Amino acid sequence: MKITAVVGRNGSGKTLYIDRLRKQIASDRVRYIAFTDSYGVNVDGQYYLQLRWNQHDIDHETPTVGELLQRAYLLAGADTDERRRLKAHLYDLFHMEPLLDKYIITLSSGELRKFQLTKTLFANPRLLIMDNPFIGLDAETRDQLKELLLLLATERDMEVMLVLSKTDDLPEYVTEVIELSPQQAVPDHVLTEEKRQAILTLPLKDNDYQCQRVVDMHDVSIRYGERTILKDLDWTVMNGERWSLSGQNGSGKSTLLSLICADNPQAYACDITLFDRPRGSGESIWDIKRHIGYVSPEMHRSYKRNLPAIRIVASGLMDSVGLYAVPDSDDYEKCRWWMDIFGVAHLADRPFLQLSSGEQRLVLLARAFVKDPQLIVLDEPLHGLDLWNRRLVKNVIETFCQRPNKTMIMVTHYAEELPANITHNKFLARNL
Secondary structure (H helix, E strand, O other), rough: OOOEEEEOOOOOHHHHHHHHHHHHHHOOEEEEEEHHHHHHOOOOOOOOOOOOOOOHHOOOOOOOOOHHHHHHHHHHHHOOOOHHHHHHHHHHHHHOOOHHHOOOHHHHHHHHHHHHHHHOOOOOEEEEEEEOOOOOOOHHHHHHHHHHHHHHHHOOOEEEEEEEEOOOHOOOOOOOOEEEEEOOOOOOOOHHHHHHHHOOOOOOOOOOOOOEEEEEEEEEEEOOOOOEEEEEEEEEEOOOOOEEEEOOOOOOOOHHHHHHHHHHHHHHHOOEOOOEEEEOOOOOHHHHHEEEEEEHHHHHOOOOOOOOHHHHHHHHHHOOOOOOOOOOOOHHHHHHHHHHOOOOOOOOOOOOHHHHHHHHHHHHHHHOOOOOOOOEEEOOOOOEEEOHHHHHHHHHHHHHHHOOOEEEEOOOOOOOOOOOOOEEEEOOOOOO
């Protein structure tokens, strides 16, 4: 049995190391799942941020999850009893049955990760390389995946290589650890007392809503076809509260956030009040978005243009995924300031797609905070970050939320990632 872990700081070259290894091996028995795959490979090259919620825009000739998996299963080898048992085991492990009739573009990041793992494991590879395989998975599924990898390594003589930024995900049965160091010295980013005070003393914006109920939902239900995602949901988030939003993969967390962030058109058919204003009462999507800072797997997936990192941050000032207006010097100064807070100021002029996935996530976090929003919505914000950067981001979030009239909603499958100043928790049960 051989199970290797490749670990290192964000930007230490883990992906480059794996790319070189794959070129050296150059075998069809090697399978690789990259971090970017967890955010989706565009089926037809077209993707925009709200596509998952605007399902009428999806080409219904697009294959379903079940069709894609069956195609992968048949291409991977003969339909033997042993392979059928493996297929059944994978479907049971990842709870795939409820997903089989869904379009790939509609999956949550956790569901998409399960799809990629199932599809890859059908091939019964000799060497399986997995880049951050545990992120986006709920605790139960993470434990089950660790057991499955051990089973495959022992019973099928499969070599497994795990590429990890979050080293506390390291399974105890790993037989070798390869630790990579950055070619250039990387500082241990910390939120200094000077920076903490600078965040606390930022001037409040004049155009903030003076509201009590930041989010108020009554009897909200969301359906897609025959599938109920949210049912009879009531939720009120008051000004200044800090919520964790939890639940298993597929329980509707990202769908709920899409209603708040004005990305889901079904919001207009629901009893939803945002910033004390009922949806559909005359406010535009942009009236809502200008008070919300947002980062999510969907956000990460939608950024495919190779713009300089500072322009990605600046797009947060315009609430756009692309940048459709040229920022002025004051705007760029704000962007550089927040990039410095998140430890990526030195990457300002680097093309976004040339950054590591962890560096990209830090840039998107700077984008979420750059307009000093009233409501900060963080969906798995620490995806792909190493220990040092996770500590930094937690400290920034905690400090930001100490300011007056700042409200937060955060989703994570790791309880230890939650800031210390969480005040409330909302748990979503999966509708079966």
